[in-house]
Amino acid sequence: MDPAADLPPVLHPVWDALGAATTRRTAFTLAGLATVSGDGAPQVRSVILRSWDGARGVLGFATDERSAKVRELRADPRVALVLWDDEAQVQVRLAGRAAVVADPAERRRRWEGLGPGTRRGYATTTAPGSAVDGRVGQDDDEAAWFARFAWVEVVVDRVDRLDLAADPHDRMVADRGAGGWRARRVAP
Ligand SMILES: Cc1cc2nc3c(=O)[nH]c(=O)nc-3n(C[C@H](O)[C@H](O)[C@H](O)COP(=O)(O)O)c2cc1C
Numbered sequence: 674m675d676p677a678a679d680l681p682p683v684l685h686p687v688w689d690a691l692g693a694a695t696t697r698r699t700a701f702t703l704a705g706l707a708t709v710s711g712d713g714a715p716q717v718r719s720v721i722l723r724s725w726d727g728a729r730g731v732l733g734f735a736t737d738e739r740s741a742k743v744r745e746l747r748a749d750p751r752v753a754l755v756l757w758d759d760e761a762q763v764q765v766r767l768a769g770r771a772a773v774v775a776d777p778a779e780r781r782r783r784w785e786g787l788g789p790g791t792r793r794g795y796a797t798t799t800a801p802g803s804a805v806d807g808r809v810g811q812d813d814d815e816a817a818w819f820a821r822f823a824w825v826e827v828v829v830d831r832v833d834r835l836d837l838a839a840d841p842h843d844r845m846v847a848d849r850g851a852g853g854w855r856a857r858r859v860a861p
Pocket residue numbers: 703716717718719720721722734735736737740741742743801802
């Protein structure tokens with residue numbers, strides 16, 4: 674997706690890397706996603722980044738509607754993500770606001786974009802994190818799988834890129850404000 678016209682050039686490599694990460698498997702495809710839980714404690718888990726709209730600065734991932742992360746982000750939409758490219762020696766930290774997409778056509782479109790193996794992951798009748806006694810229940814009803822599926826969008830409003838391959842190390846922080854993105858170099 675095209676970056677926003679007013680995007681500072683220092684953000685272009687991040688936009689390109691997020692575009693690549695969501696179209697093929699790259700080091701940035703798997704992210705650590707942090708949410709705030711009900712008691713204020715941070716929670717973090719891995720998620721696969723599946724879409725990036727560079728014009729809007731919006732990331733998308735698929736998850737289970739019944740999961741703790743969905744409860745958490747519905748109660749407090751603030752999220753943070755961390756990505757690490759070991760080969761490039763680049764860390765990207767993102768912060769923003771997450772929401773479960775409600776639009777039925779968009780939900781359907783995103784569901785249809787998932788591979789069959791990923792869709793099968795929603796066959797579990799027992800909610801994620803629930804106690805299991807014996808085998809985890811599964812069903813074969815794709816309509817039920819779809820009902821358990823949530824597509825979450827994160828409107829990114831902060832980017833922190835740390836380049837450890839640079840000598841000396843280089844760090845840039847960018848924030849989205851009313852006038853668009855503003856970036857500044859900071860000490861690593
Ligand atoms: C490699 C890997 C990829 C994963 N991708 C996703 C994902 O895209 N979406 C998701 O909901 N959970 C994914 N998970 C599972 C989560 O890390 C987590 O265990 C699960 O979603 C429950 O999290 P929660 O209880 O905090 O909601 C992945 C786990 C691993 C190890």
